[in-house]
Amino acid sequence: MESEIVKCFTNHLRRELANVIFAPLLIVKLSMKMNPRFLVIPALIAGLQAASAADITGTVTLKGTPPPEKSIDAITSDPNCGKLHSGPVKTQFYVVGSKGELKDVVVVVRGISGKSAGESAAPLVMDQKGCEYVPYVTAVQSNQKIVVKNSDPVLHNIHPTPTGNGNKEVNKAQMAGGPDITFTFATPEDFLRFKCDVHPWMFGYVTVVDHPYFAVTDKDGNFKIANVPPGKYTVEAMHRKAGKDSKPVEVKSDNVKQDFTLSVPAQ
Amino acid sequence: MSRSATNPWLNRFAILTALATLALIGIGGLVTSHGVGMAVPDWPTTYGYNMFAFPISKWVGGVFYEHSHRLVASAVGFLTVILMVWLWIKDSRRWLRWLGVAAFFAVVLQGVLGGLRVVLYKDEIGIFHAALAQAFLVLTCAIALFTSAWWNKLSERIAPIIDNAGLRRLFAIVTVLIFVQLVVGATMRHQHAGLAIPDFPLAYHKIWPPMDAASVATYNQTRDAAEGTNPITAFQIGLQMLHRIMALLIGIAVVYSAWLTRRQLGVRNPLAKLSLVWVGLILLQVTLGAYTIWSNKAADIATVHVMVGALSLVTATLLTIVSFRLLIPVRAANLAAAKSETTEFLPDKRAATSVK
Numbered sequence: 001m002e003s004e005i006v007k008c009f010t011n012h013l014r015r016e017l018a019n020v021i022f023a024p025l026l027i028v029k030l031s032m033k034m035n036p037r038f039l040v041i042p043a044l045i046a047g048l049q050a051a052s053a054a055d056i057t058g059t060v061t062l063k064g065t066p067p068p069e070k071s072i073d074a075i076t077s078d079p080n081c082g083k084l085h086s087g088p089v090k091t092q093f094y095v096v097g098s099k100g101e102l103k104d105v106v107v108v109v110r111g112i113s114g115k116s117a118g119e120s121a122a123p124l125v126m127d128q129k130g131c132e133y134v135p136y137v138t139a140v141q142s143n144q145k146i147v148v149k150n151s152d153p154v155l156h157n158i159h160p161t162p163t164g165n166g167n168k169e170v171n172k173a174q175m176a177g178g179p180d181i182t183f184t185f186a187t188p189e190d191f192l193r194f195k196c197d198v199h200p201w202m203f204g205y206v207t208v209v210d211h212p213y214f215a216v217t218d219k220d221g222n223f224k225i226a227n228v229p230p231g232k233y234t235v236e237a238m239h240r241k242a243g244k245d246s247k248p249v250e251v252k253s254d255n256v257k258q259d260f261t262l263s264v265p266a267q
Numbered sequence: 268m269s270r271s272a273t274n275p276w277l278n279r280f281a282i283l284t285a286l287a288t289l290a291l292i293g294i295g296g297l298v299t300s301h302g303v304g305m306a307v308p309d310w311p312t313t314y315g316y317n318m319f320a321f322p323i324s325k326w327v328g329g330v331f332y333e334h335s336h337r338l339v340a341s342a343v344g345f346l347t348v349i350l351m352v353w354l355w356i357k358d359s360r361r362w363l364r365w366l367g368v369a370a371f372f373a374v375v376l377q378g379v380l381g382g383l384r385v386v387l388y389k390d391e392i393g394i395f396h397a398a399l400a401q402a403f404l405v406l407t408c409a410i411a412l413f414t415s416a417w418w419n420k421l422s423e424r425i426a427p428i429i430d431n432a433g434l435r436r437l438f439a440i441v442t443v444l445i446f447v448q449l450v451v452g453a454t455m456r457h458q459h460a461g462l463a464i465p466d467f468p469l470a471y472h473k474i475w476p477p478m479d480a481a482s483v484a485t486y487n488q489t490r491d492a493a494e495g496t497n498p499i500t501a502f503q504i505g506l507q508m509l510h511r512i513m514a515l516l517i518g519i520a521v522v523y524s525a526w527l528t529r530r531q532l533g534v535r536n537p538l539a540k541l542s543l544v545w546v547g548l549i550l551l552q553v554t555l556g557a558y559t560i561w562s563n564k565a566a567d568i569a570t571v572h573v574m575v576g577a578l579s580l581v582t583a584t585l586l587t588i589v590s591f592r593l594l595i596p597v598r599a600a601n602l603a604a605a606k607s608e609t610t611e612f613l614p615d616k617r618a619a620t621s622v623k
Contacts, residue, residue: 171308
């Protein structure tokens with residue numbers, strides 16, 4: 001009983017602390033409508049907060065030998081898309097470096113929610129190049145704009161197929177050289193699939209997170225989640241094929257390094 | 268305006284409409300097999316163009332299949348309108364004229380369902396669209412049969428026979444079974460989950476595959492599915508097992524029906540001849556079903572499987588219709604015989620009825 005009271009109190013304290021931490025964001029939002037002179041105060045507070053925030057960095061590596069990538073013959077045999085490639089095109093299920101460094105892993109700080117600044121964040125740009133989505137795996141904040149371009153000399157349809165409640169399935173035509181098309185999704189979900197039905201091999205995956213504390217690993221398996229407020233969190237690393245792993249991380253004033261190892265699933 | 272039951276050109280036109288419908292089912296099958304049903308995001312326009320003015324240069328990738336499907340569907344709709352009007356003007360049978368009207372409404376509904384599938388993103392509509400396509404094909408084939416000289420002279424050439432073996436009921440039941448089987452197949456295809464069971468004749472190396480959550484999770488992890496395919500569920504595995512069991516039942520029922528028909532009616536009876544074609548189609552269909560799995564659902568094989576399924580349903584329906592014309596139920600025959608005996612004692616012979 002006593003321990004429950006203590007747990008309840010600490011949870012309450014944690015929530016209060018989180019509100020204090022994120023208060024500057026709220027002040028910044030409110031101050032947009034105020035006298036510009038008042039912007040100095042939130043800017044100062046935000047500056048102080050940034051000073052106390054830290055980065056979570058790390059590397060994700062893959063354990064085990066992934067199955068060989070498959071050739072996407074449909075691309076090269078397509079009269080329009082084939083011209084855009086000089087050699088064979090393969091799937092990108094596991095993009096792994098020489099030491100197992102794994103690309104396209106989405107690393108997310110869990111335990112924070114409702115802190116999305118997606119509406120004011122810079123849009124994420126996805127391109128259709130060589131009849132493929134570039135980038136293949138990416139992440140955005142909820143309500144952050146996703147701008148889809150078509151750099152190909154061929155028409156595409158952009159067809160996101162979300163599963164999160166309230167995220168709507170849409171299907172938009174985009175002619176060659178046509179204007180960019182913007183999408184937003186309000187509900188967090190992992191690996192929201194974008195597809196092109198004109199070219200049924202074309203897929204892109206966008207993870208929607210309701211805060212700005214996430215990253216996607218680069219070709220060296222590295223990630224950096226910047227300006228994480230102090231606190232105790234769980235950090236999760238997710239890969240479409242290799243599954244997920246999570247680790248507890250405590251952020252104080254110094255940067256934190258946390259590596260992950262994911263495994264090739266048993267066949 | 269002279270109406271008659273014999274219009275050779277009308278019959279030819281009805282056959283053309285039925286063949287065009289079969290081709291349309293084939294193209295629709297290719298759309299689903301290639302997974303390109305949403306390649307044209309708008310409807311009734313195509314990428315903002317009037318459907319009939321969409322430039323051929325833009326018929327790329329999946330657009331080719333989906334746009335071709337829409338154009339052939341429009342052609343079938345046009346043929347159906349002509350068929351309806353032609354029947355209304357030229358055919359003397361009132362019920363057949365209304366059957367033409369029913370075909371018109373069915374094709375309109377089918378077109379609207381196809382469009383709604385695209386704009387509402389509902390797989391359920393796709394399943395209904397696929398089932399109605401089969402029913403519409405049956406309708407056009409039935410009209411082609413009813414307008415034929417063969418049908419009109421059938422009773423003159425072949426005297427009706429008492430249906431001692433219950434063939435009428437058997438054909439009707441197997442027809443319904445085949446239709447249900449086609450709906451199950453359409454439901455499997457419109458899940459967009461690839462093959463729920465990748466091996467045949469066993470299922471995940473067993474006679475009956477485990478369908479618990481842990482087993483399904485393992486299947487999903489290890490399956491060799493094309494990228495973007497939805498994960499499989501226990502329901503989908505169950506559905507494929509049902510499809511297999513029904514295929515077995517239908518196969519047995521069709522072979523038994525053909526054997527019984529030949530035994531009861533003789534090899535020269537049209538029902539016996541048609542039931543032999545039916546056996547051939549069902550055997551081909553089972554082979555194609557197996558090959559669909561062995562080829563990891565190759566688009567062309569899966570599409571031929573859909574078309575032969577449609578032909579099996581058409582054959583079953585035509586057999587049922589012809590059997591209702593040629594065979595007299597035992598009860599009706601007994602009733603007619605009893606009446607005939609009674610009227611022998613009556614002075615007015617006009618009340619006598621003939622079995623024929």
